Amino acid sequence: MTTTGRVSFVGAGPGAADLITVRGARRIAEADVVIWAPSAVDVECVREHARPDADLVDFSRVTPEEITDLYRRAAASRQVVVRLHAGDAATGGGVQEQHDLCVRLGLEVEVVPGVSVVAAAAARIGRELTQTEASSAVLISPESSERVAEFARLQTTMAATVSGARTGQFVEQLVQGGYTTETPVVVAYKVSQTDEVVVHTTVGELEAVVKQHKLYRPTLFLVGTAVKAPARRVSAPATSSADEPQRTARPTRWSRRAASRIATRADEPIPAAAPAPATPAEPNPAWTAVEEIQQSVRKPAEESTPKPKLTVVAAEKPKPPTVRASTATAKKKPVGRKSKRTAGN
Template identity: 30%
Template structure:
């Protein structure tokens, strides 16, 4: 007697570059029967699962995206049809990846699943711009946050109490965060690093101050991450080695 459902793997694709996925994640992609992937997953990443049926369930700010309820239904439907189902998410599934909703859907049907972590963009961005998120005597705590909320909910305007602040899905929200921080007496010259399309060929980054961030950012073509805090202040010898 065959099992009523296959197994679902929630896999973190990492920040973008195909070679930043974990070995376990790549191995499971090569075994997948079907892959439901986010908009931020690159074509190069999908080459790792050429044998699988691929279903786009992309979610991008400002663009049409599959409703989360529909994604949940697709996961359950695929698990009833295929033995190995992969839900491929940008970054790490457990950080701003709406994993809770998908796990609840799987659990409600008794579907077996496994979570494979990925490199979240904050860590990849810090490595790319060569700025540690923590520094002895300067920064000993890090907050990863977003102002994005569910449809119908008011924007979250709280500022985390940490030495290094990292705002996901930055863009206009980061400008508003900077304005609130200045109103809360954060230093106008607090260092900020903004990185777009982290780890991809079209990656770009800029360094600016909190005051400059409060005036807005240039238009972006990809995901934006904003890192704020004294840990982002340029090191004396960095320029000579870049």
Template identity: 35%
Template sequence: MVHFVGAGPGAPDLITLRGAELLKQADVIIYAGSLVNPALLELARGDCEIHNSAKMTLEQVIAVMEQAEAVGRTTVRLHTGDPCVYGAIREQMDALDELGIPYDDVPGVSSFCGAAAALRAEYTLPGVSQSVIITRLAGRTPVPEAESLMSMASHGASMAVFLSSGMLDRVQEELLKGGAYTEDTPAALVYKATWPEEKTVRCTVGTLAQAGEEHGISKTALVLVGNFLDSPYEKSKLYDPSFTTEFREASR
């Protein structure tokens, strides 16, 4: 059996209870070494076989899983954050389907959640934004034309931009081309959210590239954009005394 497990955004205690228990039980662990906090590997048994997938191809990863399954061993495939966001898990699952190897998927806390927590921010503020766009800038890996950063930026919604902190000048340019954000729209860089070395930098869309250069942030960081970072908002109707809900009558 193969278990795909979300490691969470970085802090070892932000993995789920289920994920932590599977790490303790695993015979084999294949972890995304460039992103997963190695402190999580301390949960593994002393005799657990551990592989760093940063040095492996897809075929090598699948071969390790296949070999483990052949002798009845349990494998944990440990991905950063939640595996469903830029985790490249679909191709692994398809390969396991072809081999007839059973697997399941254990969700984790995504780094975009960790980044909001680091900034004490809420993406969905009434009267400001009720949508969150998770996207990335096209680089060596392209994105569909209809999902270009400029196109996504045209909505003016709250945005978390992954895998793009090494191209902040282009990120800034594309965000402004979208037309909904201005030079003064609030933005932030969150480096290694929830790790001990976490760093947050608040700026604006117009100063994103400058902020990254001044603070030495060019990788392993999220770009957050939108008025949710600094804007007046409406209070939630859910807790408004004049608002009736299924559980509470409005006060007169």
């Protein structure tokens, strides 16, 4: 527990539970209260990292006034609060306003970066958004979607989050700004999640593709030549001649040095391997990196408690902090020993 209470705005990544940062996972494991939106953050991200006794608040079901009251209660009770944001917490979601509010309340505040949706979409298609012919990228939020035509005149890579229901207006502004109907577009919806939709298309076909996939919610559109799909090479049938000499790789100095080290270790005794279990369980590598962090911040009593199902609770009205009785067993004083003060007399 902190001396003043702490609020961490954590970027939870684009959606997949294992794309959160190690620091973000640790902050969730430390939190007394986790504020999140199930529609934007995967439930597995919370289930894997939150403490069993943590209060979970659905951000979409509470008012801004209730969130403010929650921050005030955190300051009065010295609680640790985590506000989860989809993608990167520093690129939207009203973080700045809430950050300044928490500072005024005297809370310790930090912002933990996360993997942005734009970065996840670019990685998904294997493209660089700032390559040579498009040396810059413009990020457009839903709040600034009315200025698409103005940004389109820059003729660079555009990453715009627009409501799927307004795709027709978005296309009109792209053409008005100078993009041709043949300009490549990537439609990215729920990237990295099980029901993701990632489609290569063009400005002219964009509206039809969105309607085909029934994308009516906010969707990320990557526009520009930088996101053009790579041309697939048609492989020719393999032909080989028996008389053709087989070429082998020439060893480098690094491979020779490694080979000499392996040779010097060949004479060392090899310890006997432990017998393999009958049914070996393969650990999930996604959580291996944060498992020790989770155990270090959780109480020993919580480790033995089975993790219950997550339930969303609404933010409570502010109330005076209550003092909970300690559940630790009181240590008995050793019999037959005298205190230093008594012994001195």
